[in-house]
Amino acid sequence: MMGASPGAWLRDLRSEARSRFDAMEWPTAELEDWRRTRLGGIDLSSFVPEAPGDEEARCAGGGEPAASAGFIRFSEGRCAEVSIAARWAELGVCLSGLASVPAERRGAVESLLRAALAGSGDRVAVWHFAELFQGAFLFVPPGLRIEEPFYADFEEGGRFAASQVAVILGEGARATLISHRSGPGGKAILSDARSDFLLEAGSSLRLFELQSLEADSLGFHSVGARLGEGSSFDRLGVDLGGGVSRTRVECALAGRGSDARLDGVYYCGSGQSVDAGAALRHLAPGATSRATYKGAAAGGGNAVFQGLIEVAEGASGTDAFLSNRNLLLGPGARIDSLPTLKIGNDDVRCSHGSATGRLGEEELFYLRSRGFSAAEAKETLVLGFFEDILGRAPDAFREAALEGIRRRLAEAA
Amino acid sequence: MAGHLIIKGLEAGIAGKDILAGVDLEVRAGEIHALMGPNGSGKSTLANVLMGNPAYEVRGGEVLLEGEDFLALDPSERALRGLFLAFQYPVEIPGVTVGKFLKRAIELRSPPGGMSVSAYIKDLRAAMDFMEMDQAFINRYLNQGFSGGEKKRMEVLQMIMLKPSLAILDETDSGLDIDALRLVADGVNRLRGPGFGALVITHYRRILERIVPDFVHVMYKGRIAVSGGKELVETLEAKGYDWIRERYGIEEEANEGSLVST
Ligand SMILES: Nc1ncnc2c1ncn2[C@@H]1O[C@H](COP(=O)(O)OP(=O)(O)OP(=O)(O)O)[C@@H](O)[C@H]1O
Ligand SMILES: [Mg+2]
Numbered sequence: 001m002m003g004a005s006p007g008a009w010l011r012d013l014r015s016e017a018r019s020r021f022d023a024m025e026w027p028t029a030e031l032e033d034w035r036r037t038r039l040g041g042i043d044l045s046s047f048v049p050e051a052p053g054d055e056e057a058r059c060a061g062g063g064e065p066a067a068s069a070g071f072i073r074f075s076e077g078r079c080a081e082v083s084i085a086a087r088w089a090e091l092g093v094c095l096s097g098l099a100s101v102p103a104e105r106r107g108a109v110e111s112l113l114r115a116a117l118a119g120s121g122d123r124v125a126v127w128h129f130a131e132l133f134q135g136a137f138l139f140v141p142p143g144l145r146i147e148e149p150f151y152a153d154f155e156e157g158g159r160f161a162a163s164q165v166a167v168i169l170g171e172g173a174r175a176t177l178i179s180h181r182s183g184p185g186g187k188a189i190l191s192d193a194r195s196d197f198l199l200e201a202g203s204s205l206r207l208f209e210l211q212s213l214e215a216d217s218l219g220f221h222s223v224g225a226r227l228g229e230g231s232s233f234d235r236l237g238v239d240l241g242g243g244v245s246r247t248r249v250e251c252a253l254a255g256r257g258s259d260a261r262l263d264g265v266y267y268c269g270s271g272q273s274v275d276a277g278a279a280l281r282h283l284a285p286g287a288t289s290r291a292t293y294k295g296a297a298a299g300g301g302n303a304v305f306q307g308l309i310e311v312a313e314g315a316s317g318t319d320a321f322l323s324n325r326n327l328l329l330g331p332g333a334r335i336d337s338l339p340t341l342k343i344g345n346d347d348v349r350c351s352h353g354s355a356t357g358r359l360g361e362e363e364l365f366y367l368r369s370r371g372f373s374a375a376e377a378k379e380t381l382v383l384g385f386f387e388d389i390l391g392r393a394p395d396a397f398r399e400a401a402l403e404g405i406r407r408r409l410a411e412a413a
Numbered sequence: 414m415a416g417h418l419i420i421k422g423l424e425a426g427i428a429g430k431d432i433l434a435g436v437d438l439e440v441r442a443g444e445i446h447a448l449m450g451p452n453g454s455g456k457s458t459l460a461n462v463l464m465g466n467p468a469y470e471v472r473g474g475e476v477l478l479e480g481e482d483f484l485a486l487d488p489s490e491r492a493l494r495g496l497f498l499a500f501q502y503p504v505e506i507p508g509v510t511v512g513k514f515l516k517r518a519i520e521l522r523s524p525p526g527g528m529s530v531s532a533y534i535k536d537l538r539a540a541m542d543f544m545e546m547d548q549a550f551i552n553r554y555l556n557q558g559f560s561g562g563e564k565k566r567m568e569v570l571q572m573i574m575l576k577p578s579l580a581i582l583d584e585t586d587s588g589l590d591i592d593a594l595r596l597v598a599d600g601v602n603r604l605r606g607p608g609f610g611a612l613v614i615t616h617y618r619r620i621l622e623r624i625v626p627d628f629v630h631v632m633y634k635g636r637i638a639v640s641g642g643k644e645l646v647e648t649l650e651a652k653g654y655d656w657i658r659e660r661y662g663i664e665e666e667a668n669e670g671s672l673v674s675t
Contacts, residue, residue, distance in 0.1 A: 361468060362504045368488040369464050369498050370514075370571070371521040377489075380517075384508025384554070391508075 007054040007099040009110045010132065017117055017129030024123040031122060036304045036336070037246045038273040042218065044124070047190035049131045049160040052077035056097035056134055061086045069148040069175070070095040072136045076157030079134050088146060094139040095150060098164065101137050108198075109137055109166050116196050116224050119250070124220055128162045128192045135164025138177065142170030142200070149176040149206075149394060156183045156191045156213070165195040169203035169231075176206040178397050181221075183213040183241065190218040191242075197224065199231035201255060206234045208397045212404045213241030215269055221247045229255030229284070236393055239266040239274060240404040249278040253287035253315075263389045264293040265401065268301035268335075269408050279308040280322070282315040282348075291322045294386055296405075298412040299330020307339040309350050316347040326356040327385055329378070330412070379409050415479065416442040416495055416578030416610045418463075423474035425462045432458045434635035435474065440579065443607040447621055447646070448614045450632030451654045456614045457501050459632070460583045464498040465491050478579070493522060497577035499568035501584045501614075506555040511567070512537070514555050515574055522575065540573045543603070544596055561588045569600040576604065581612045586620035598623030618646050633657050 026044050027034040056079035063083030064071040070084035072095055079097035094105055101109050117129045136152045154163045165179055183189050191213055199205055213219045219242035225233050239245050245268075251260045260280060268274040274297075280289040289309070297303050309320045326335040337354035359381050367377035383402055390398045423436040432455045440446050450456055462469050463476060465488035476483040478494060486494070506514065515537060520528045541548055544566050556564050565585050572580050585597050601611055601624045613624055621629075621643065629645040630637045631654075638657050639645065648656070 360504070363506055365464075365466050365468070365488065366500070366504050366506065369466075369492055369500075370518045370575070371489050371492040372517070373489050374487070380509055380514075381506070384506060387508030387554075 006101070006103075006106075009106055010054065010098055013110070013113060013117065014130055014132055017126050017132070021123060021126045021130040024126060027122045027124060034122065036306070037275040038244055038302065042244065044190070047160045047218070049162070050158050051131070052133050052158075054099040054133050056099050057082050058100060059084060059089075059096055061089060065151065067148055069093070069146050069150050070138075071151045071153075072097070073153045073155070074134060074136070074163065075155045077134055077161050077163075079136075085148075088144075091144055092141040093144065093146070094137065096137050098135040098137055098166070099133070105137070105139050105168075108139075108168055112166055112168065112196050112198050113164075116194065116222075119224065120222070124192060125222055128164070128194050128222070131160065131162040131192070132164055133162070135166060136179075138165075138167045138175070140169050140173040140175045140203075143172045144170070145172075145174035147174075147176070149178045152177065152179040154179070154181040154193070156181060156189055159189055161189060161191045161193070163191065163193040167196070167205065168198045169200060169205055171200045171228075172202040173200070174204045176208075178208045178394065180210045180400065181213070181219075183217045185214045186216070188216045188218070188243075189213070191220065193219070193221045195221070195223045197226070197233065199225065199227050199233055199258075201229040202231060203228065204232040204234070208236050208393055210238045210397060210401055210404070211241055211245070211247075212400075213245070215241065215243055215272055217242050219245045223247070223249040224252075225250070225260070226252045226254055227258035227260060227287075230257045231255055232259040232261075234261040236263040236389065237265070238390075238401045238404070239264070239276060240401070240408060242272065242274075244273050244275075246275040247277065250281070251279065251289070252281050252283060253289060254283045255287070256284045257286045258284065259287065260289040262289070262291040262293075264291075265386050265389055266293070266295040266303060266305075267405050267408055268295065268297040268303040270298045270300035270330075270412055272301050274301075274303035275306070276303070277306040277308075279310065280320060282309070282311045282318040282320060285315055286317040287315065288319040289321070292389060293324045294326070294389055295324075295335055296327040296329055296382055296385065297333040297335050298408070300332045302334050304336040305338065305354075307352065308342065309340070309352065310342040311345050311348050311350065313344040316345050318345065318348040318350065320348070320350045322352040324352075324354040325385075326354075327382065328356065328358050329382065375410075375413050379406060382409060415608055416440070417479055418579055418610070419477040420463075421475050421477075423459070423462065423476060424472040425458060425469050426472060427458065427469050431472070432635050433462065436632075436635070436637055438630065438637055440610050440612060442578070443610050444627045445601070445605065445611045445613065445624060447626040447629045448612055448632060449616065449629065449646075449649060450638075454632045455635040456632050457583055458635075460498055460501075460581045460612075460614060463491075463581060464488055464496060495578035497572050497575055497580040499565075499572060499580065499582040499585045501587070503556050503564045503568055505557040505559075507557055509555050510552050511555050512551040515571065518571070518575060537574065540570055543573065544570045544600065545592070546570060562590060562593045565589055566593060566596065569597050573600055573603065576609075578608055579610045579612070580604075581614065583614045584616065585613075586615050586617060594620060595623065618650050621646050631657055
């Protein structure tokens with residue numbers, strides 16, 4: 001606006017983040033939130049970003065896959081393709097790269113990301129903004145209900161990738177977003193990603209995020225969602241990759257009667273470590289939340305799930321449930337489950353449950369007695385373990401997640 | 414002939430405990446054998462050892478199927494060679510639907526690329542009708558939340574679909590209502606023929622009135638104590654196991670006596 005170049009706000013955001021970044025130290029195990037992320041001896045500063053610049057593909061209509069509302073693809077940090085179905089573009093739906101956000105939406109996306117930067121408390125999180133050149137932006141105007149999904153694909157490259165998804169749903173709008181972040185094999189990269197969501201009153205978002213980086217990479221992902229009155233946020237996140245994988249989902253149930261459903265699946269191969277975290281913050285009365293996380297670790301894999309339900313003083317009538325189930329698949333596999341409740345109000349229904357176990361010998365034998373090889377019996381039970389969560393995802397997403405788990409199980413065998 | 418099973422001097426146990434103490438049994442192709450015997454005598458142990466349950470340790474003896482050393486095979490190979498075990502207590506398999514599970518089990522028995530999905534679905538629907546099972550079961554997770562009787566019907570449904578050459582039914586008739594009992598018997602009788610033999614483990618005469626066995630065996634303390642024709646069922650019904658206990662108990666005491674004296 002006011003004659004500024006389309007990417008000026010993004011440049012300002014980066015330089016603000018850069019000065020914060022320069023003043024900070026790398027997180028260490030002394031930082032409570034990083035205590036269980038196994039950074040080991042990894043030198044984070046060796047992942048030198050190559051600024052992709054703000055050249056990006058402009059929206060073209062008609063290139064989106066069939067039965068989708070729109071599609072955006074990033075390759076090595078660059079927005080390579082954007083396409084949105086004409087019928088939705090005509091009604092004011094916007095899907096674009098960050099540097100091409102139309103003037104009338106710039107203020108909204110800027111404040112969404114500024115709030116996210118302000119809430120970033122460590123150097124890795126701030127780093128994302130210091131290197132944020134490109135990302136996917138989706139806006140759905142009030143009252144529009146779109147059933148077909150939008151797709152966002154990130155094929156990470158380079159040494160360092162700061163992928164971003166930003167979604168704003170107007171009042172009463174409805175949308176589905178399917179996002180996939182993958183990395184190149186044979187090359188260690190650091191993916192420092194973020195997804196931010198602003199849901200206005202009565203809006204509803206179904207979100208499917210799959211991370212399938214290679215085992216030699218580092219995958220960090222922060223997810224922030226702010227829920228308006230009566231809005232509904234339904235996320236299924238699948239984390240399959242990275243030598244070190246760390247995900248933080250921050251869900252603020254800020255509006256009365258809002259509803260969040262957070263489902264998560266993580267798989268941790270031998271020598272990998274996964275640190276999955278989800279926080280549901282009930283800030284307003286009458287909101288409901290359900291979080292179901294399931295994980296599996298191969299022998300020599302190490303994972304931790306940290307879940308938090310926090311109920312603010314004024315959030316009466318809160319109804320929240322957090323569940324975490326884990327499977328240990330081999331000797332030396334370890335998964336710690338750390339659910340926490342912080343309740344500042346008496347009028348609430350909050351509970352959590354967690355369990356960690358191994359595959360049942362009897363179940364394995366049952367399948368083998370029907371002709372399944374030992375490896376296939378194991379695979380069938382592991383996939384079956386995740387089925388209640390993955391079964392509710394769209395077919396293509398579910399298949400991609402299952403395929404990723406299958407591949408990793410075969411690698412472990 | 415397919416399904417010819419020979420068990421010689423089979424000794425096996427679990428968790429350091431000896432259970433099978435030298436089982437001898439031959440089931441020729443197409444024969445139906447009933448295996449009876451008191452609780453804890455080792456019937457399920459025999460069934461599990463034959464199927465290759467790794468929880469059990471085989472300590473001696475041999476098992477041949479069509480002359481091949483069966484004990485050397487993995488459970489899945491035993492299954493693919495035609496052995497089927499209907500479990501006394503079928504376990505729940507969460508997240509795996511009946512339809513998907515059976516499709517894969519049949520695919521494993523078909524030549525590569527040789528399975529017809531439409532024929533499979535047709536066969537499955539027909540088999541479910543035969544077993545008087547609701548088609549909705551196809552999309553349910555295998556055995557999860559099934560009633561005891563439904564689990565048993567599911568075992569028989571699998572048997573019908575997988576067409577084994579030798580089936581072991583471990584108390585498939587226990588806990589069944591009268592209709593289900595008839596279905597189980599009908600299921601076995603439907604497969605009965607030169608290419609299908611069965612070892613029917615049971616405590617009750619009523620199933621053996623419907624699946625008339627060619628031979629009846631009584632297991633007692635890990636051995637086949639008595640074998641005979643179907644008239645043995647009547648004898649057991651009339652006399653109970655005490656009669657065997659007496660006969661066997663005496664031999665046992667004699668054995669123990671001789672041990673003490675050495
Ligand atoms: N895991 C185990 N650990 C120790 N003992 C076991 C174990 N499993 C079975 N047994 C014992 O082995 C013996 C034989 O058991 P099995 O299940 O074969 O008997 P069964 O003849 O099938 O009895 P039923 O008619 O009650 O089904 C029993 O004494 C049982 O308690
Ligand atoms: Mg038994």
